[in-house]
Amino acid sequence: MPYKDPTNWPWGVWLLAAGMSLAGGFINWYGRIKSGHIITFNILELIGELFTSGSVGVGVFMVLEAWDQPLGICAAAAGIAGHMSTRLLFAVGQVVESRINTFIAKKKKNG
Helix, strand or coil: CCHCCHHHHCCHHHEEEEEEEEHHHHHHHHHHHCCCCCCCCCHHHHHHHHHHHHHHHHHHHHHHHHHCCHHHHHHHHHHHHCCHHHHHHHHHHHHHHHHHHHHHHHHHCCC
16 A cells, blocks of 8 residues: 555655654653753753654654554644653563563573
8 A cells, every 4th residue: 555655655744743743752851841850951851852752753653644543643642652752662661671571580480
């Protein structure tokens, strides 16, 4: 299905996906500044947040677009995923680490 191929998306769709993702990441970064969790206007923290939120948000946008969801839902989910990107990646990392540790424990027990 060629219309599902992201290389066939118009620039507007790419801008929507990236814009919502980056906006979610910026809002997360700004909220942490306001609550005092990070140093005010730490540019490296902002750049890291934007890269992480951009990649996670665009990935979520692509997945939902592949599942035939409306562009509005895809854009909203990209923004939410961008906002929660660092927490989402941390949670996924914990699940993977737990599964690996369980696998290793079973191997040691069985021998």
